[in-house]
Structure formats: C-alpha cells, structure tokens
Amino acid sequence: MARTKSILTEARQIERAVTLIHLGARLQVLESETDLSYERLLRLYKEVAGRSPSKGQLPFSTDWFMTWQPNIHASLFLNIHEYLNKVSELDEIDTVIKAYQLYLEQTRTQALEPLLSVTRAWRLVKFVDNGMLTLTKCSCCGGHFVTHPHEIAKHYVCGMCNPPARAGKGRASGSLRIPAAAAPAAAAGAH
Numbered sequence: 001m002a003r004t005k006s007i008l009t010e011a012r013q014i015e016r017a018v019t020l021i022h023l024g025a026r027l028q029v030l031e032s033e034t035d036l037s038y039e040r041l042l043r044l045y046k047e048v049a050g051r052s053p054s055k056g057q058l059p060f061s062t063d064w065f066m067t068w069q070p071n072i073h074a075s076l077f078l079n080i081h082e083y084l085n086k087v088s089e090l091d092e093i094d095t096v097i098k099a100y101q102l103y104l105e106q107t108r109t110q111a112l113e114p115l116l117s118v119t120r121a122w123r124l125v126k127f128v129d130n131g132m133l134t135l136t137k138c139s140c141c142g143g144h145f146v147t148h149p150h151e152i153a154k155h156y157v158c159g160m161c162n163p164p165a166r167a168g169k170g171r172a173s174g175s176l177r178i179p180a181a182a183a184p185a186a187a188a189g190a191h
C-alpha cells in the first residue's frame with residue numbers, strides 16, 4: 001500500500017539518500033536503505049551527483065578489511081559506530097552516516113586520506129551484524145580492531161603495535177605513519 005506512506009517519511013528518506021550520495025555511496029546502498037523506487041533513486045543520484053552512478057558489484061569479501069591500512073581505517077570507523085550505537089537512539093542507517101561523517105573528520109584532522117568509502121563502511125556494519133567480522137581487543141595497546149570472529153583475543157596484536165615490515169616507510173602523503181619509536185621496538189619484538 002504505497003499510499004499509506006507519509007510525505008514526511010518520504011521526505012526523510014530523500015534527505016537520507018541525498019546525504020549518502022554526497023558522501024559517495026553506491027546506488028545499491030540507497031536501494032537497500034530507502035523505500036524509494038530504483039527510478040527515483042537514479043534520477044535523484046544524477047541530480048545530486050551530476051553524473052550516473054557507477055555500475056558493478058558491491059565488494060563482497062571481508063579480505064579488504066584485513067589488510068594493514070584499511071584495517072586501521074575500518075577499526076577507527078567501527079569504534080565510532082559502536083560508540084554512537086550505544087549512546088544514541090538513531091536509526092541504523094543514520095548511525096552509519098553520522099559515524100562516517102565523524103570518521104571523515106578524524107582523517108581530515110590527522111591529514112590522512114580516507115581509505116574507507118561510505119559503501120565499505122556500510123558493508124562493514126553488515127558484516128559485523130552477520131557475525132562475519134567483529135572488534136577484538138589488542139593484547140598490546142588495548143585498542144579495539146576489526147578482526148574475524150574466531151580471533152583469540154589473548155594473543156591478538158593489532159596492526160599498529162605490530163605493523164608489517166615495510167609499513168610507514170612510504171612517503172606518500174595521506175598514508176599512515178608508524179611513530180619512529182614504536183616501529184623498531186615492535187620489529188625487534190621487544191616487549
């Protein structure tokens with residue numbers, strides 16, 4: 001019964017969709033998170049973004065979240081998301097939007113390139129809801145990081161405490177740097 005849908009509800013859905021488009025979300029995210037028809041979303045997307053949405057499949061695998069730099073970005077986002085989830089009464093998708101906006105703010109203040117797209121952030125929350133990914137506490141620094149659910153917390157060491165050998169050596173601006181003091185200690189296993 002399409003007629004029972006209130007104008008206010010629809011207005012809120014359009015507003016959400018516009019926010020998501022501005023953040024760079026893929027069309028599939030909008031389709032999944034609003035009741036607006038595909039045709040209307042497509043028109044809205046073109047109007048807001050000024051171009052057609054990119055085609056192709058959404059990322060399905062959890063692998064990306066496990067690589068070094070993306071894992072740290074994903075962990076930052078998910079920590080913000082979990083916090084908002086606890087302290088606010090927002091709808092699920094609004095929590096993702098708000099958490100993603102705060103994640104962008106964080107990367108901006110740290111002069112980091114935001115590696116995590118809003119589509120991946122949304123996907124990450126779905127993976128967590130499905131029990132495919134979770135947050136595990138690092139046994140070294142106590143921070144919470146994105147891992148597979150079977151990770152043994154007692155032995156888990158995060159990518160910041162135990163970065164890969166080449167990590168932080170790159171001079172590319174916007175990439176993560178490991179503090180000079182931390183890297184050699186971790187490499188030598190001096191704990």
Ligand SMILES: [Zn+2]
Pocket residue numbers: 138139140141142143157158159160161162
């Ligand atoms: Zn750690």
